[in-house]
Amino acid sequence: MKFFSSLALLLLSIAGYSQENPYWFTDDIKKKVADSTQSQSWRSQMAATYYSISGQYKPALESWDITFGRVKKLSATDSLKFTKLNPVKAKDYILEKAVNEQIVIINEAHHNASHRNFASSLLQGLYDKGYRYLGIETLANDSLNSKKFATLSSGYYSKEPEFGNFIYNALKIGFTLFPYEAEGNNKEREIGEAQNIFNFMKKNKDGKYLIYCGYQHAYEGIHKSWEKTMAGRLSDLTGINPFTIDQTQFSEKSNLKYNEPLLRLVRNTVPVVLKDENQEIYNGEDKDLYTDIKIIHPVTQYSKGRPDWMLNKNRKFYKIPVSKVSSYPVLVLAYRKGEFEQKGIPADIIELNTSKDNRFLILDKGIYDIMIKDKEYKVINIFEKMIK
Incomplete structure (x- = not known):
């Protein structure tokens, strides 16, 4: 009887869920961004976001690079300098450094899901070192602290599977999550975000703080449009110099020719930071707008x-x-047991266009509802699977 009750609840949830489905087939994403009245920049950014949310990592990078891909060359002087730098595992360095810090700020590119995966890998180590609060820019509210997982209403970018996994892991470990997004643009937004974080800190003092943001909000120094960023303004408000981490500059692009030349020299297989002969960390060439460290991510x-x-x-x-698949194409979505009914975020998504496609999900241990949707986004199969 319990099984049939659960199935009935799942089917009722499907009926209410269909109107707000954010997970789309490739062809439908292409149609959504085909508006010729919009700029190429807009189409690239939106397609990259849609692909990312739908679990399509490589197409997200490709779409972004249609507009923003640049071929960069390395001078002989820079090449010589970079060859003298030694790679150190970024995770180990960050966790060692975090011991003596109070605020850690790490950023992401919103279309690059690997950044969320790396941030998630830091969570247990940071928690063990006294970090208890996680501020996430995209969050709309803090209701997930009681629900213990992200839902479609938790935020925009958090609909993406790796972001959902990041949030799930943080809550499971014991972090208290909080939103800090502010209205307005440019300088006004940076001021508002910093103030929101500061207001939270004044009321929550039982641990250290991890702040997760997008792009240049994590940078220190002087920004051409914003003057000081969120990170710099938070430092002014708190009197604490945050430990700032950039993931965006030295991450892979869709094509090797668009990668920063440094990636071609380092050829790392795990995320690293670079130390010089004096044990100083390389943090880029820009000394006006910078982070304390820059992570060099490997090519996938x-x-x-x-x-x-x-x-x-x-x-x-x-x-x-x-x-399990009666027709093609299909979307395959894996939900942690009990989360779909509450409009949760899938742990993984794949699109299958033929029976010969690679048909592998990647899942953590646990029980999942595997949902298969046809081209009209109708559920044609649901089954339970335990991953041991």
Whole structure:
């Protein structure tokens, strides 16, 4: 009886969920950004965001680079300087450095899901070192602290699976999450974000703070449009110099030719930072607008058609049985048990266009509702799977 009650609840949830589905097929994303009245920049950014939310990592990078991809050359002088830098695992360095910090600020590119995956890998280590509060820019409210997972109403970028996993892991570890987004643009927004974080800090003093933001909000120094960024203004309000981390500059692009030349020299297989002969960390060439460190992310390798950074000691491949798919194309979405009914975020998504496509999800241990949707976004199959 319990099984049938759960199934009935799931089916009722599907009916109410269809109107706000943010997970789309590739062809539908292309149609959504085909508006010729919009700029190419807008189309690139929106397509990159839609692809990212729908679990399509490489197409998100490709769409972004249609407008923003640039071929960069390395001078002989810079090449010589960079070859003298030694790579150190970024995770180890950050966790060691975090011991003596009070505020850590780390950014992301909103279309690059690997940044959320790396940030998630830091959570347990930071919690063990006294970090208790996690401010996330995209959050609309703090209701997920009681729900213990993100939902479609939690925020915009948090609809993406890796963002949902990041939030789920943070709550499971014990972090208290809080929103800090502010209205307005440019300088007004930076002031508002910093003030919102400061207001939270004044009321919550039982631990250290991790702040997760987009792009240049994490930068210190002087911004051409904003003057000081959120990070700089938060430092002024608190009297605390935050430890700032950039993930965006030295991350892979869709094509090797668009990568920063430094990536071609380092050739790392894990995220690293670079130390010089004096043990100083390289943090870029711009000394007017900067972060304390810059992470050099590796170029993604693919296993069974999926990005290798999605795998870790707890995550495993799960192959969708051919028998579970009656027609193509389909979207396959994996929800942690009980989350779909509450408009939760899928832990992983894949699109299958033929029976010959790579059909592997990557999932952490647990029980999942695997949902298969046809081209009209109708659910044609649901089944339960335990990942051990």
